[in-house]
Amino acid sequence: MLKQLTLLSLLCCFLSVQSQDQPEFCEQLQAIKALVKKEHFKPKPIDDSLSVGVYKLFLAQLDDKKRFFIQKDIDVFEKDRLQLDDYIANNDCAFIDEYSEILVKRIENAKQIIHGFSKSKFDYSGKDTLRFAPDAAYTYLDDNTETINYWSKRIRYNILFELIEQDSIIENLSANFKKEEKEIKPKIIQKELCKLEELQNKNGGLSQFVKEAFLNAYVAFHDPNSTFFNATDKTTYVNSLSNDQLSFGIITNKNDKGNIVIAHITPGSPAFINGDFETNDIIKSLQANDIILETYCVSNDDIVAFINDENNTTITFKIKKQNGTLKDIELTKTKTKIEDNTVTGYLLKDKANIGYISINNFYSDFESPNGLGVANDVAKELYKLQKENIDALILDLRFNGGGSMKEAADLSGMFINRGPLSILKYGNGDTFTIKDTNRGSLFMKPIVILINNFSASASEFFAAAMQDYNRAIVVGSTSHGKASAQVILPLDEDSQLGFSKLTVEKFYRITGQSHQSVGVIPDIQLPNLYDNFKTEERFSSFALDNDSIEPTLKYIKLKALPLKALETKNRIRVGSNLAFDAVKSLNTLIIDNYFELKTEYPLTLQNVYKNMNAYHSQWELFSDSINNNTSTLVVSNTSSTIEVLSYNNEQKEVNEAFLKTIQNDIYISEAHYILLDLLNLNITD
Incomplete structure (x- = not known):
């Protein structure tokens, strides 16, 4: 009874605080509504369609794994599915309290359930069944009995998983099971409790988390790249794009x-x-x-x-x-x-002298409109590489999620001799062509640009421009498919209500085509570990459509690249490369065991071991093939970098690790071979 009274007191206190905070949430909601209507590239009307979409996104943010809310809660929430637009239009914010109150109760209930397992004995006889299904197949738990069963199975599975990770010999596990299980059980229970307390202890508390989740859902309904930022989120985001x-x-x-x-x-x-x-x-x-x-x-x-x-x-x-x-x-x-937001040039030597630069981010100095960022840093490294007489260049944009469009334009201008680079389209339909106005270029020798599924936005801007001019060979896998630009805007004059990162324009290739939700398609495609993971923009809810516009300026292409000849040679190499075979096999293994896994078996040590061991054995087999890939590349630093490293022993160790990583990277190696083929074809022309 005392525990119930304590919990009731906490809830009352919680709801009292909520009521005091609600006016600010109302102000935020009205401010973000006005801002989206005024500034978003394609604002959507506040109607039942918006209500349904925001409701779906909101619930997904509150309970993405469907482990807290039960069906009874969803039945309560269901009244809002077609009413959220009315609440927003009428500035009625009272609805938010119900979600906070129920989420608090469900998390507290989960904690009590897990606490209770400390005093009970778990059953590993196979009486219960473990069921695995793709995320889309998950439904909300029916009632508290199902909730107890869910947490019981989850913790038992985690205990078995941890035991198997510690000792991979089933005979040892079986012989010592009772003793080991008794020792590890409280640790696993505490770890699960700690995860729940992390939610309760979130910065600003659960009430603030719920409110910000709704603001995020409202903005994300307009497109997946728009979001709400509190002051800390905004600072963290801006810092990530700063040098x-x-x-x-x-x-x-x-x-x-x-x-x-x-x-x-x-x-x-x-x-x-x-x-x-x-x-x-x-x-x-x-x-x-x-x-x-x-x-x-x-x-x-x-x-x-x-x-x-x-x-x-x-x-x-x-x-x-x-x-x-x-x-x-x-x-x-x-x-x-910021160490991650720096670039360094490396030399790849094997029958030719090829430069390599990895660009992690299109960072810039956001404090100054003329601030220097990644384009300036690449120019410096390119100067060092050209002093080493490189014959060609690899620019690595894999996992580069974008950043400053200005930096992407400046980088593009370094490799072409004047001309249009991209076409911007604003919400009112007006267009503007981004141009390189500088004559000449810093580097005219062959280039390969490496991209993958996670190359996005400014990376795609640059890769698309280079591809359209025939200035570079784009190699890898189809990019993310984000052809929109965002700005961060305050919700009020003194920024007390927070900020919103809003999509304000779309950008198009100089051909008038868009890679929005399509991606930049490489000239030469390579097997990718992340193929069919469905991480690209087209799989995001409410992604902007792909369309095209009339190009505004003519551009002069360079001589067509011998892509068919290069692709033929590439296909032969990749077809006989065990490491690329392993990438394809590993990709299939991950998809089958994570994204599309649909299986069930009795919850026993032997069954969990069998399932885990089969996966780990295959993983080790395939990953060893990739990691043991031998390369004839000799990777080294430029003379300028060697001099800098001579004064810094700590950086020397980091540098050695980078050199080894580059040497063993099968994608860099293949990019290198493609450039060798191109250089040989150019010589024989």
């Missing part, structure tokens, strides 16, 4: 024990200069502006958000050292170079 930022120079991670640890310290940063921080130090708490964030059962995302909060310029870190001592260390942010 340098105010930073402590600490990258955190959550280890297997649930501790927040220091994973990396950026050289030259405040943490590096301080000298008291070391990798693997445990962060116990963070304190800034009279706010203390304890790190127990808090997600790493919330730690990152606290550290990146632009108001928290000085933070006191409570650190537990490896010897067990505790230290309070105060740090103040300074401008720090």
